[in-house]
Amino acid sequence: MSKEDNMMVGFTIVAIAGDARREVMAAMQAAKDKSFDQAREYIRVANEYITEAHKEQTQILAQEASGESSDLSFIMVHGQDHLMTTMALRDAANYIIDLYEQLDQFTN
Numbered sequence: 001m002s003k004e005d006n007m008m009v010g011f012t013i014v015a016i017a018g019d020a021r022r023e024v025m026a027a028m029q030a031a032k033d034k035s036f037d038q039a040r041e042y043i044r045v046a047n048e049y050i051t052e053a054h055k056e057q058t059q060i061l062a063q064e065a066s067g068e069s070s071d072l073s074f075i076m077v078h079g080q081d082h083l084m085t086t087m088a089l090r091d092a093a094n095y096i097i098d099l100y101e102q103l104d105q106f107t108n
Contacts, residue, residue: 006060009059009079010080011079012079013053013057013083016049016050016053018082020050021046023043023049024086027046027093028096031101036104040097046086
């Protein structure tokens with residue numbers, strides 16, 4: 001894979017992970033506003049974006065595993081960072097949504 005191709009995949013992962021992050025942040029706000037079903041819908045959409053970004057990542061990994069060399073770009077590294085931090089944020093958001101929901105049950 002050329003460096004340019006690697007960069008394009010990196011840009012794609014950055015964009016998709018950014019979309020997922022936006023959904024995760026909206027999920028936490030919805031939970032704060034006691035819209036728990038909406039919060040879980042935002043997480044569902046975020047998961048779709050994360051899966052899409054992960055597929056892009058997996059293609060690169062498969063090519064490298066089959067012996068095809070790849071010129072790593074900083075953009076790809078940035079994309080990987082975006083994806084992994086978004087996945088961690090999503091996991092934390094699921095926990096926060098549950099906490100808000102439990103708190104709501106105790107206050108009502």
